[in-house]
Amino acid sequence: MQPPMLEMRNITKRFPGVVANEGVDLTVLPGQVHTLLGENGAGKSTLVKILYGLYQPDEGNISFDGSPINIDSPATAIGIGIGMIHQHFMLVDTLTVAENVALGLGKQLSLTNLKPIRQRIEEVSEEFGLRVNPDAYIWQMAVGERQRAEILKALYRNVRLLVLDEPTAVLTPPEVTDLFVTLKQLTADGRGLVFISHKLNEVMEISDEITVLRDGKVSGHTRPAECTRESLATLMVGRPVELTRTLEAQTPGTPKLEVHSLAVRGDRGKLAVEDVSLQVHAGEIVGIVGVSGNGQRELAEAIMGLREIESGEIAINSQQTSTPTPKQVRQMGLAYVPEERMKYGSIGDFTVAENLVLTDYNRPPYVRRGVLSLSAIEQRSKQLVDDYSIRTPNTQTLTRKLSGGNIQKVVLAREFSGDAEVLLVAQPTRGVDIGAAEYIHQQLLTQRKQGKAILLISEDLDEVMALSDRLVVMYEGAIMGQIPKQEATTEQIGLLMSGVS
Amino acid sequence: MSEFFTVAILTATLTSGIRQAVPYLLAALGEAVSQRAGVLNLGVEGVMLIGAFSAYYATLETKSAAIGLLMGLLAGMFMGLIYAFITVVMHAEQGISGIGIYLFGLGFTDLLFQKQVGTPRPIQGLKTKPMNWLAEDTGRVGELLFSHTILTYVAFLLVPAVYWLVTRTTFGLNVRAVGENPHAADTLGVSVNGVRAAAIVFGNTMAGLAGAVLVLDIVQNFQQNLTAGRGFIAIALVYFGAWRPLRVMAGALLFGIVSSTVLTLQALDVISGSVTSIANMAPAVLTVIVLVVVSRRIGQPAALTKPFTRDA
Numbered sequence: 001m002q003p004p005m006l007e008m009r010n011i012t013k014r015f016p017g018v019v020a021n022e023g024v025d026l027t028v029l030p031g032q033v034h035t036l037l038g039e040n041g042a043g044k045s046t047l048v049k050i051l052y053g054l055y056q057p058d059e060g061n062i063s064f065d066g067s068p069i070n071i072d073s074p075a076t077a078i079g080i081g082i083g084m085i086h087q088h089f090m091l092v093d094t095l096t097v098a099e100n101v102a103l104g105l106g107k108q109l110s111l112t113n114l115k116p117i118r119q120r121i122e123e124v125s126e127e128f129g130l131r132v133n134p135d136a137y138i139w140q141m142a143v144g145e146r147q148r149a150e151i152l153k154a155l156y157r158n159v160r161l162l163v164l165d166e167p168t169a170v171l172t173p174p175e176v177t178d179l180f181v182t183l184k185q186l187t188a189d190g191r192g193l194v195f196i197s198h199k200l201n202e203v204m205e206i207s208d209e210i211t212v213l214r215d216g217k218v219s220g221h222t223r224p225a226e227c228t229r230e231s232l233a234t235l236m237v238g239r240p241v242e243l244t245r246t247l248e249a250q251t252p253g254t255p256k257l258e259v260h261s262l263a264v265r266g267d268r269g270k271l272a273v274e275d276v277s278l279q280v281h282a283g284e285i286v287g288i289v290g291v292s293g294n295g296q297r298e299l300a301e302a303i304m305g306l307r308e309i310e311s312g313e314i315a316i317n318s319q320q321t322s323t324p325t326p327k328q329v330r331q332m333g334l335a336y337v338p339e340e341r342m343k344y345g346s347i348g349d350f351t352v353a354e355n356l357v358l359t360d361y362n363r364p365p366y367v368r369r370g371v372l373s374l375s376a377i378e379q380r381s382k383q384l385v386d387d388y389s390i391r392t393p394n395t396q397t398l399t400r401k402l403s404g405g406n407i408q409k410v411v412l413a414r415e416f417s418g419d420a421e422v423l424l425v426a427q428p429t430r431g432v433d434i435g436a437a438e439y440i441h442q443q444l445l446t447q448r449k450q451g452k453a454i455l456l457i458s459e460d461l462d463e464v465m466a467l468s469d470r471l472v473v474m475y476e477g478a479i480m481g482q483i484p485k486q487e488a489t490t491e492q493i494g495l496l497m498s499g500v501s
Numbered sequence: 502m503s504e505f506f507t508v509a510i511l512t513a514t515l516t517s518g519i520r521q522a523v524p525y526l527l528a529a530l531g532e533a534v535s536q537r538a539g540v541l542n543l544g545v546e547g548v549m550l551i552g553a554f555s556a557y558y559a560t561l562e563t564k565s566a567a568i569g570l571l572m573g574l575l576a577g578m579f580m581g582l583i584y585a586f587i588t589v590v591m592h593a594e595q596g597i598s599g600i601g602i603y604l605f606g607l608g609f610t611d612l613l614f615q616k617q618v619g620t621p622r623p624i625q626g627l628k629t630k631p632m633n634w635l636a637e638d639t640g641r642v643g644e645l646l647f648s649h650t651i652l653t654y655v656a657f658l659l660v661p662a663v664y665w666l667v668t669r670t671t672f673g674l675n676v677r678a679v680g681e682n683p684h685a686a687d688t689l690g691v692s693v694n695g696v697r698a699a700a701i702v703f704g705n706t707m708a709g710l711a712g713a714v715l716v717l718d719i720v721q722n723f724q725q726n727l728t729a730g731r732g733f734i735a736i737a738l739v740y741f742g743a744w745r746p747l748r749v750m751a752g753a754l755l756f757g758i759v760s761s762t763v764l765t766l767q768a769l770d771v772i773s774g775s776v777t778s779i780a781n782m783a784p785a786v787l788t789v790i791v792l793v794v795v796s797r798r799i800g801q802p803a804a805l806t807k808p809f810t811r812d813a
Contacts, residue, residue, distance in 0.1 A: 052688070054811055075690030090685035092678045093803070103678050104689030106671040153689075 003066055005030045005192045006051070006161055011060035013046055020046040021057070022216045028161060028192040028209075033183065035195045035203050038213035039236055039433035040404060044196050045087070047213070048163045051194070052084045053077040064161075078104075083154030087165040087196075089146050093139040097121065097132055097149045101156050117156075124155050128182055143291065144175040151182065162186065163194040168202055172291050173461065173494030180206055198236070198434070200229040200243070201462070212236055237435045245441055245466040247485070248449065252469065253282030255318075256453030257303075257334070257422045262312035264295075264302040271310070272298040274477040280422065280453040285444065287468030288457045290497055295477035296457045297339060300426050303455075304336050305329050316422055330359065335420035337411055339427040339457070341404070345411040348400030352392050353381035355399050356414050388413040389439065405436025412440060416447055423447060426457040441467060461493060475499045504769055512641045514765045515758060520649060520719060522757025523656045524549070524711040524728075528735035529742065529749045530663050531707025536739055537667060538700035539680035539804040540588060543599025545708045546732025547606020548580045552712030554610040557624060557723040558617060566627040566717050570652075573716070577709015580606075581702035589694045589701065592808040603732070611725045621724050626717040627652055652714045657750070659707075664746040676700050680802035683809040693809045708732065730785065737788045743800040752791070759783050 008026040012019070021043045028034045036044045049055045051062070053071040061068055064080050071077050077084075091100050098114045101121060106112065114134075121134045130148040138146060147167060154162055164183075168176045183206065187193060197203050203210060204224045212220040212235040220235040233241040257280040266272030273295040280286045288296055301307035303314055305324035313322040316332040330336075338344035346355045357366050357377050365376040381395040390409045392402055399407055408428065416423065425444065429437040444467055448454060458464050464471060471488050473480040473496040480496040495501075504510065528545050535542050542548075555576035560569030584602060587593045629651045630636075636647035667673040675696045678686040683693045715731070716723060734756060742749030763780045766772045772780050 054688070073690065074688050078690055084688065086688065090682070090688045092682045092685050094681050095674070095677060099674060100685075102671075103674060103686060104691045112669060112671050112674050 002029050002031075004028060005065060006194075007063045008047070008051065009061050009063075011047060011050060011057045011062075013043075013050060013055060013057050019216050021050070023060075024213065024216070024218055026194070026211060028194060030160075030190045030192050031187045032208045033187055033193045033195050033206050034209045034211065035197065035207040036211055036213060037196075037198065037200075037203055037232060037236060038219075039198065039435075040431055041433075042213040042236070043216040044213055045165060046216075048084065048165060048194060048196065051077070051163060052082060075104075078157055081158060081160035082163070083157060083159030083161070084163040085147070085150045085154065085165060085167055087169065089150055091138045091146060091149060091153075094137065096135050096137050097141075097152070098134040100138065100149060101134075101153050120156060121152060124152055128155065128185055129178075130155075130182065143170045143293070144172070144178075147171070147175075147179070159191065161192040161194070163196070165196045166198075167195075168197060168199060170292060170459075172497045173490055174498050176202070199462070200232055203232065204229065214238055233434055237433065239435070241434050241438055243438075245445065247285075247445070247467070247469065250283050250449070252284040253451060255279045256282050256316070257424075257455060258315040258318075259299075259303065260313050260315070262299070262302060262314065263310040264298045264307055265310055266295075266298055272477050273302065275312075276474075276477075276479055277312075278455075278472055278479070278482070280455050282421070282453050283448060283451045284469045285448050285454040285456055285467050286470050286472060287464035288455065288472045288474055289461055289464045289493060290459070290474035292459050294474045296474055297426070298477075299474070300336075300339070300424055300455075300457055303329070303424055304334070304338075330420070333419070333421045335359075335415040335418060335423050337408075337415050337423070337425040337428055339430065341408050341411050342400070346399050346407055348398065350399055351396045352385065352390065352399055352402070352410055353377055353395040355410050356381040356384050356395075359414060359418065384413040384417055387417070388443070403433075403436075405432040405440075408432050408436065408440060412443060416443060421452055423452050423454045424457075425454060427459065428456070429458075429460065429463060437463075461490065461497075465490070465493070473497055505766065505771060508641060510765060510769075512644055514761050516645050516648060517761035517764065518758030519645070519754065520653055520757070521760045522753040523653050523718065524715045524731050525735050525738060525756050526656050526750055526753035527659070527711035527714060528708045528732055529738040529753055530659055530746060531704035531711075532736055533704075533739045533742065533744050533746065533749055534663060534667065534676065534707075535700050535704030536805055537680045537744055537802055538676045538697045539683065539802050539807060539809075540697055540701050540704075541595045541599065541806045542584060542602070542701065542704055542708075543596055543736065544580075544584065544602025544606065544732075545599075545704075545735050546728055546730065547603035548577055548584075548705050548708035549712035549715070549728045549732045549735075550606040550610045550726070551580055552577045552709030553716045553727050554613060554712075554723060555709070556713035557716045558613070560624045560626075560717065561618065561622060564625070566625060569624075569717055570627065570710075570713050573709050573713025574706055575709070577706040577712070578702055580709065581705030584705060585698035585701040588808065589698050592810065595806045595808075607726060610727075614723060614725065618723070621722050623722045624716070626650075626721040650718050652718050656714070660746050660750045667746070672696070672699070677802075679809070680804055683804050683807075684811075687809075687811065697809070708735075711735070734784055734788050737792055740801075741791045741795055743795070744802065745800070756784055756787065759787055 004027045006028040011021050011024045013021040024047055038044050050057050053073045053076050098117050102112055102117050118134045125132050130152055132148045132152055207224055210222050211218055233243055259278050262273055262276045263271055264273035290296055298307055302309050305326045309322050313320055316334050319332050342348055360366050366373055388409045391406050428440050469485055471483045480501055532545055552573040556569040556573030559572035560566050587598045588595050627650055631651050632647035636643040675691050679693045679696045687693050738749055738752040741752040763783050767777055
């Protein structure tokens with residue numbers, strides 16, 4: 001057995017009010033993929049930020065190549081050969097790939113000579129099959145390319161231990177396959193990898209070792225051969241979790257949401273949605289899949305009346321319009337769970353009760369002659385907190401103090417409890433832990449059973465595959481295909497998501 | 502009005518316009534670098550006043566414009582250190598801190614002026630005209646291009662120098678990176694706060710220099726609120742110039758020529774009385790128009806005005 005490359009022992013890190021890591025151990029051998037698995041807030045990111053010198057641990061020690069080291073800054077980490085691919089890419093959009101690579105190299109007043117850097121980038125990208133144009137600006141690049149640029153940045157610095165913080169979250173299935181090929185190549189060269197993910201399928205596929213974190217502590221250490229997805233989920237959540245979703249057979253009813261040849265412009269004035277037509281029937285979940293930024297957000301905003309429709313129209317409950325406003329579509333019977341719950345779905349500095357009546361506060365019994373009826377609001381919100389098992393000290397707690405999953409439940413409770421017959425649901429479980437995701441999925445299935453028409457937009461392919469009756473794949477604003485659930489395969493969807501039809 | 506359109510007067514107006522453009526240009530170039538690093542300094546006007554007074558007082562006392570120039574520069578640099586401490590170390594809100602610097606500069610220079618000088622006394626500015634030998638037998642073109650004092654040439658040479666600094670040096674790359682995505686720069690071992698502090702000190706030094714040039718090359722005197730809004734216009738020029746040195750220079754020339762045109766028209770008595778007051782508003786009105794026209798802010802550094810902390 002080879003000596004470990006990295007040993008983190010008994011790492012403890014406290015933030016005001018939270019212990020982010022408590023006595024965590026992590027050992028990585030050369031040539032090994034060591035996965036850190038855990039819910040949001042379990043302490044994975046904190047641990048790797050300590051490893052990369054972005055945070056200092058309160059207790060514990062780190063040795064690299066057998067000798068103890070104090071990693072006091074990213075510069076130190078880079079110096080000993082540790083690299084990191086951050087979840088939110090650490091690239092400067094207005095610089096080229098070569099300039100991004102050059103950043104942090106060289107003396108302050110020296111000239112930036114990009115020529116050798118370009119050359120080296122080409123060598124490294126050749127060696128590892130990472131196709132990147134060194135002179136392309138980051139803002140021009142697709143997400144997959146940006147990630148390759150990030151990896152190049154680390155490889156350029158002769159990284160020996162590479163940390164990847166949720167690298168697959170933004171990739172299409174074919175891109176994930178490519179990434180895994182690259183990762184295998186890196187470990188074959190004797191590099192060590194720390195891989196962070198909460199996608200159980202991937203974790204089982206790529207890992208040599210798995211360390212599971214829960215509430216800042218190590219809740220288990222295992223290997224793919226010795227565990228199952230279910231046992232990993234249990235380690236993550238602390239109780240058994242149902243991972244499979246069952247769609248009960250039911251016949252869809254009449255069309256409730258219809259979109260006809262819709263075209264919508266994006267933030268930069270280009271067409272973000274082009275000639276999109278679809279129908280959602282009562283008692284049906286239609287799932288829209290696609291890599292982020294392929295028009296899904298603009299489509300949802302257009303339906304909701306938040307973005308001007310360029311051409312085409314929508315119909316909710318057979319009432320047509322081409323100039324919807326949020327108020328109007330809500331009156332027609334649409335409810336909306338927006339993708340960013342903190343930005344568009346709720347007001348963090350409002351109480352849970354206030355957020356729960358945000359769509360009803362201007363209607364009796366919650367308001368009488370312009371004065372809010374606090375007792376009616378309280379009664380209603382208590383009911384919803386119970387019905388949707390929202391974990392909050394009370395209804396007067398500020399919403400931003402809840403966990404992501406519970407804030408999402410607040411949004412869901414408000415939107416699902418009304419009499420809307422059409423539900424437009426975007427990214428319902430993004431950043432939500434497995435336990436809460438299970439609950440949210442059950443709620444969606446319950447709504448389906450009650451005959452609601454649901455348009456589900458998600459970047460999580462597994463989620464859409466599990467919940468939808470029909471899948472609609474979007475690529476560059478257009479529909480690449482509409483496939484009934486029974487006929488859909490991950491491979492086929494993955495290809496459509498990359499624009500291959 | 503017709504007298505204005507003679508070759509002699511037009512040339513004189515343009516020549517004066519180039520000279521008037523220099524304080525705008527210096528202050529705006531400095532502010533552009535500071536903003537490229539993500540730091541807005543609304544206090545340019547105050548720093549210009551402090552630079553102007555330092556240059557004026559030092560020249561008055563030592564009779565040496567060179568020492569005056571140096572003092573103006575050092576005063577700007579010192580203000581830069583203070584502003585870097587306030588915004589980079591203490592993470593104070595940049596807009597409000599800048600207004601504080603302006604008010605401090607305005608009040609402090611007036612106080613010192615009243616205490617130390619009292620009534621305005623003219624000084625001998627920097628008279629060196631390095632290219633004048635070329636001006637003599639090249640006619641109007643010569644007058645336009647070669648009759649300026651050394652500081653004007655230095656200011657215009659700083660345009661390519663700043664361009665080169667920002668686009669070709671490691672420091673410039675760091676400046677651009679910390680202005681766009683400081684977290685990315687941080688993860689590569691770049692000292693975000695160090696780079697920002699350096700950019701701030703550079704920007705303020707340029708503002709101090711701008712004030713010194715105003716005193717030594719244009720007014721050759723001092724009075725309360727000598728800069729009369731030039732520092733604020735310089736900030737507007739950064740937006741007008743989309744954070745690029747060459748375009749900033751174009752804006753500075755535009756404003757310089759507008760100022761000198763107003764002065765010429767006054768001297769020719771084309772405009773007088775209350776019309777003069779309205780004409781004096783021309784730079785301010787132009788600023789508003791320019792800002793409305795370029796309101797799209799293409800090229801604005803993404804992290805402008807955002808203090809950097811790792812936990813964000």
